[in-house]
Each structure stands twice: as C-alpha cells, then as structure tokens.
Amino acid sequence: MQVTENSGAWNACDYSHDVAFFYKLVDKRISKSWTQRDHLVIGLGLSVCLVVVLSNLMVMVAIFINRRFHFPIYYLLANMAAADLFAGVAYANLMLNTGPWTALLSKEKWFLRSALVDISLTASVANLLAVAVERHQTVVAMQLHSRMSKRRVVLLIVCIWAAAGAMGLVPSMLWNCECDLASCSTIAPLYSRRFLVFWAAFNLLAFGVMAAVYGRILVYVRRQSRGVSRHTSDAAQGQRMVVNLMKTIAMVLVAFVICWTPGLLTLLLEGLLGKDSHAHAYEKYCLVIAECNSLVNPIIYSLRDEEMRGTFKWILCGRRDGRACTAMPVAPPAVQYCAPQLEVVSVEKLDDRVLEPSKAEDHCQLPEKPELQIPQ
16 A cells, blocks of 8 residues: 555656755755866856857858858758757856756746757757758759748748747656656656657657768769769769768768767666666766757858858958958859759760850859849
C-alpha cells in the first residue's frame, strides 16, 4: 500500500512546486554565489553571443541593401542569419538567467528561457535543411538560382518558424515532468528525459538528411563535370566547380558535426541513463559549442561568396562610393550577371552547338562598373 501511494505521488500532477524543488529533486545544485567556473562559462558564452549577433546582422543587412542577392537562396540565407541572430539573443538571455539567479525564476520564466533556445536552434537547423533542399533542386536543374516564387519562399520561411515555435512550446505545454517526477532530467530539471531523447534524435535525423542531400549533390555534379569535360575544352571550370562544392560540403558537415555532436550525445546519454550519465558536469560547455554553429553558418554560406565579401567591405567602409575600401572583391561579371540567362545544353548536344562569344554578348550586357544598388 505504501509503494502504491509513493508511486501515485510521483505520477500525480502538482503544479505548486517551484523551480528550486525540481533542481533539488534531481540533485542539481543551484549556485548560491558566483564561482570561477560560472564566470568562465558566462564570459565565454556572452562573447560568442556578441559575435553571433553582429556577424548575422551584417549578413542580413548585406542581403537587404544589395539587390543582386534578391533571390530565393539568399532569402533563405537571410532567414538563417535571422535564426542564428535570435539564437545569440536567446543564449545571452540564458547566460544572464543562470547561476544564483536561477532560483529566482518562476516556472513560466524558466520555460520561456529554455523555449527561446529551443526555438532558435530548431529554426537554425530547419534553415540548413531548407538551403540544402534548395541547392539540390537548382543543381539538378542546372540553374544558378531557383525559380521558386517569392510567395513560396515566404511560405517556407513561415513554416520554418512555425515548426520552431511548436518545438519550443512542446516541453512547457505537453512534454514536461510536472506529472511524472521520476522522468525529470538533470540537465533541464523541468523537462522529461523522453523529450531530450526525441530532441536529440530529431537533430540527428536532420543531420542525416543534410548529409544525404549534399552527398547526392556532390555525386551529381562530379558526374556532370566528367561528362562535360569529355565534350568541351572547359574542363578546368568544371573541375573548379567540383572542388568548390566539395569544400563547401565538407565545411558544412564538419562544422555541424563538431558543433552539435557533443550536445546531441549529452542529451542522448542524459535521456537514456539519467543521473548515471553525469551530463550536468559538462552541459554548459556543450551549449557553448552548439551555439558556435550559429557563428560558423554566416562564414560558410556568406563569406565564401565574393559578392558578399564586397558588400561586407562596403558596409564597414560606410561610404556609398566605396572609395574608403581598397580592392573591393566582386564576382566575375560573366558569371555574376550572365549565368541566370544562359541556356542549358545537354551533354549530347554539346558536339553540335557552339556558343559564339559575339552571340553571348547579345543577350548579356555587362555593366562597366558594378555598383551596389541601394533601396531608396
């Protein structure tokens, strides 16, 4: 009878408990004073957040002021930058509400603090998936830019944030341990360990999908470049395209693995083993590493673009004529402005058709001096 009563008490819904009760339940200590470890983690975290916010803000501004970036892929990159910027803000809020301040939080504020991090990181991962799918469609269709309409891009962005919002609200509304105290997590004492397992599996699945999509792109481009090199003398350009794509894919996958694997493994171990995983000893360091992914994304997807680098320099110079900048890099005009208008010819027809330079100039007029077009 006593066992039954105790079991019922552990499974009863009692919403009167405060945050300190759940931390004490899982033996997670709330610091009463700031320790050297707390200062180290918070200082490192806030520094990363500052760089994340500034770098992603620059990406968003660059895409807005340069009309050459007004294509679906860049809209998705801007949205990814917005998600990463939001991640920096959410993580800074987490850092400023940790340590001794944790005991002062209400359950609503605690759930909000965690939900902001969940929403931002989910949106970032979802954007990576969207970019991967968009690049797959354009590469297979032999296009420089997707023909996706602005309405579809907006709808996709709305869906990304809706899914991220739902993921952030699930723990606070449905999947917490207030009604099942035995399932409380040591990393997030108000979260259920089953949710942590689901969250880790979701991100691992997203990683697998990205790896599969980028792998398919790589195989397809290599096959196409080999076919073109047999029929044209422009093998160097095809090889260069393959190398650049391989570098981008390697950077994306390696960055994702490095930044997310420690956190995902920590969540899995915590969800499966509970207190025996001792995940609380290194959880904050894993969070800092995961947040670095929001810093790496702008570097991978934006700084590898010569036009983007030129826009960054223009922004930092603060002058419309760009004279304060020296050697502003821009993409080669023939590629930057002509590629969207080139007609795609199959490999079988390459022997029968030759694109004459004079005809290429008829349908592609290049500006003498590329300039940024600023919305008035």
